[in-house]
Amino acid sequence: MAGDGITLIVGDEELLVERAIGDVVASARADDPETEVIDLVPGELEPGKLAELTSPSLFGGGKVLVLRSAQDLGKDLTAEVLAYAKDPADDVALVAVHHGGAKGKALVDGLAKAGARKVSCPKVTKVGERIDFVRNEVRRAGGRISPDGARMLLDAVGNDLRELAGACGQLVADTGGRIDDAAVARYYRGRAEVSGFTVADKAIEGQLADALEQLRWALATGVAPVLIVSALAQGVRSLAKVGAAPRGARGAALAKELGMPPWKIDRVQRQLRGWSGEGVARALTAVAKADEQVKGGAADAAYALEKAVAEVVAARQVR
Numbered sequence: 001m002a003g004d005g006i007t008l009i010v011g012d013e014e015l016l017v018e019r020a021i022g023d024v025v026a027s028a029r030a031d032d033p034e035t036e037v038i039d040l041v042p043g044e045l046e047p048g049k050l051a052e053l054t055s056p057s058l059f060g061g062g063k064v065l066v067l068r069s070a071q072d073l074g075k076d077l078t079a080e081v082l083a084y085a086k087d088p089a090d091d092v093a094l095v096a097v098h099h100g101g102a103k104g105k106a107l108v109d110g111l112a113k114a115g116a117r118k119v120s121c122p123k124v125t126k127v128g129e130r131i132d133f134v135r136n137e138v139r140r141a142g143g144r145i146s147p148d149g150a151r152m153l154l155d156a157v158g159n160d161l162r163e164l165a166g167a168c169g170q171l172v173a174d175t176g177g178r179i180d181d182a183a184v185a186r187y188y189r190g191r192a193e194v195s196g197f198t199v200a201d202k203a204i205e206g207q208l209a210d211a212l213e214q215l216r217w218a219l220a221t222g223v224a225p226v227l228i229v230s231a232l233a234q235g236v237r238s239l240a241k242v243g244a245a246p247r248g249a250r251g252a253a254l255a256k257e258l259g260m261p262p263w264k265i266d267r268v269q270r271q272l273r274g275w276s277g278e279g280v281a282r283a284l285t286a287v288a289k290a291d292e293q294v295k296g297g298a299a300d301a302a303y304a305l306e307k308a309v310a311e312v313v314a315a316r317q318v319r
Helices: 014-031 049-054 075-086 105-113 127-140 147-157 161-175 181-188 196-204 208-220 225-243 251-258 262-272 277-295 301-315
Strands: 006-010 036-040 063-067 092-098 117-120
Touching: 006 014, 006 105, 014 063, 014 092, 014 161, 014 262, 049 063, 049 075, 049 092, 075 092, 075 105, 092 105, 127 147, 127 161, 147 161, 147 181, 161 181, 161 225, 196 208, 196 225, 196 301, 208 225, 208 301, 225 262, 225 277, 225 301, 251 262, 277 301
Parallel strands: 006 092, 006 117, 036 063, 063 092
Antiparallel strands: none
16 A cells, blocks of 8 residues: 555643644545554564564455554564564555654654654643634634634633544534634633533533532533533543444454444443443433424423433433
């Protein structure tokens, strides 16, 4: 395949790291849809394993090897990776994910010297960087947002990149793509830490009182009901997808199966504790009904949402 060869991802911003990995996988599969993705951590990469995984297969087909936490490789394994980098296989794309910092710097320097494509994914901590992230996300979704609109969205949604990315996509879908501060105010005016995702997480985790408190505050401060029900729907659908995944599947195989990044799968798996299949089915029904009522202009959207939250929490108790 015309693979990406070797990609070095440096940083520990999870959303950006997973996207960078996803870009390599998508590029490889554009050439070969059957490309295999193999996710590895240092503990699984014993001496000689890399040579085995990168050797030509009798059955052909490309591979993407994702080596996570590469800063934790020992001296010998680092040497193996760097030796491979000098003469990489044509049908293998190697992705080394390094958290940054001084640990494992020899690997970073060696891969850079070997011509690896470097992708930086540092934590997005400064306000200016977050504003740039929001504006790029909106552009990625096909829209445009004013600087004032980006600042207001940050104030309303908070600093979690996953929630910001979801909010940007939703705003582009709901506004037609041109987003100013007035559009953000219509949908997201309110306390930064209160969003549809906050309400959904509380409900899915069975915290009825907290979920209702967050819901009422969000509504009182201007968060649009359609965004709250959308977050509820996303949360419950994620429970259904992860809960229905094949037993024993994990890591990259599970991420490929579900089309979800590993960090999100881990989060949903924690939330699934205490849920039954029947309970998830009932929650899906409750959220679908609320979605229909809210988007259909229900006379009392707040009541429809409160009822949906209560039904989701109750569904968690079904055995």
